[in-house]
Amino acid sequence: MWEQIAANRRKSIGLVISAALLLGALGWAGGEYFLGQGGGTGGVLIALVVWLVMTLAAWFQGDSIMLSVAGAHRVQKEDLPQLFNVVEEMTLASGLSKMPAVYVIDDPAPNAFAAGRRPENAAVAVTSGLLRTLDRDELQGVIAHEMAHVRNRDIQLMLFAGVLAGAIVILAETGLRGMWLGGGRSRSRRDGGSDGNGLVAILAVVLMILAPILAQLIYFAVSRKREYLADASAASFTRYPEGLASALEKISRAPQRLGGATSATAPMYIINPLKRNGQMAANGTSTHPPIDERIRILRSMAGAGFADYDRSYREVTKRGGVIPGSALKDAETGQTARSTGATPAPSTRENARKVDDFFYRRDGYRKVECACGTTLRIPADFATPAAKCPRCGALHDLR
């Protein structure tokens, strides 16, 4: 497990360097084109400044931006005890030193994501739709998958990768637009128009068209690989791959579509929030592997260890392994046995009620219990001084 984290860190560095080279080349070509011969250095500088500003913004504001864009609200243990317990359990299983903050999003589409560039200040968020759909074991599988993203430092990796891809896209688009508008001193300044400049111009155009595509393909490829790894880690944390498999099945069947997700935040969700059902085919522009494949891999695992996942992955996809050899070396083949003890009470309905309570309370609704067993929710701006119970007709004084 530690080997895998170290491998991920090395990969992060490698990815940043290669994407930075791409960015530098783009900056150089743009500079040569727009600033005239010898302007390449200036272009590289501009590219670096754009990237630096974006990285700093993402580094210091990324989590809070992501959480607020998704409309996530922080909850405490009293609000949703079971969700809290499950997150605590997975904190222990993953060996994280600190439990992530727990957030809930009021959205009927079942989904979940993790945020936070370091495991110490991470957050996991689930939608209310998820809590209404999944039972305890399935919830555990989903949370384990998100904790794996935290634990494997995928969030950090994807943050860097996303920012680099974003910077490349922005620069290339600006450059291309500048060309369409007829900018570029090398063209307007006729006296300097040598053959060398023509070559640079072609190179610049090619780079500006190819670089964004390349950057995004790298980004998506990395993202898909991280999903498999997070699934494998989730199985090894819970020692119960069926929990995550059945959760994925339920989530993928849900008809609702999630609001508040963007292509930048998509890789952190448990399933791709931007794709409609049935469009889960794996292609170069998807952040997530096809969900049916993920379910099949999880279901044909013989045990719950990394080696079991790797074997199952090879069988299902007919491709090479997905787990780095260094991670396989120190991972034992865990059997799918957990401590049983007390079986928790039927939980989905209880969770649904609690998450409703939380959002009604947050929106200032008043709760009135009628003697007939009906619960009335009174909005904060309800003007009438009394409310009638729709079931038994009893009047409730609201003053």
Place this chain on the structure above:
Amino acid sequence: MALLLVPVLVLLGLAVVLVMWGIGIYNGLVAARNRVKESWAQVDVQLKRRFDLIPNLIETVKGYMQHERGTLEAVTQARAAVSGAGTMAQRVEAEAGLTGALGRLFAVAESYPDLKASTNFASLQEELASTENKIGFARQFYNETVMNLNNKVQMFPGNIVAGMFHFGAETFFEVKDEVQREAPKVSFS
């Protein structure tokens, strides 16, 4: 003079590299040992938490389960055995006994609809079930850290450094109670 200097420098360089390498291995061993300690602390916290929850549970179910005095007493006794355990081996055994006693109590509780309907019991059941899970997961992680340490201590070349600085292999926290090895229950609710 200069002819002599070259091999001396090479040897010196080799020695420095070797020492640095040794330091790296040593630090890795210390980190692994600290992780084992830390992960055991987590197991301990959860065991204590379960220990503290039990009086509350007994108080809640007592009124409903008049005819199950034996089951309740078994839990109380198992809890007493935990606090009376002296050695580590005794402690592990007593904790396993407590897990078994609690499992039986919750199995019996299934046939008391009034008790199951009580919100107090429902939240206690979730707490205890979760604590039970947490013990399991903390133990699972503890065993992982122990495995990591033992691999480092016993494999070459770590075993040389480990031998020099007296790093020993740790023991796994195994579950002896057969009940706990059962396949997980799947509920379709």
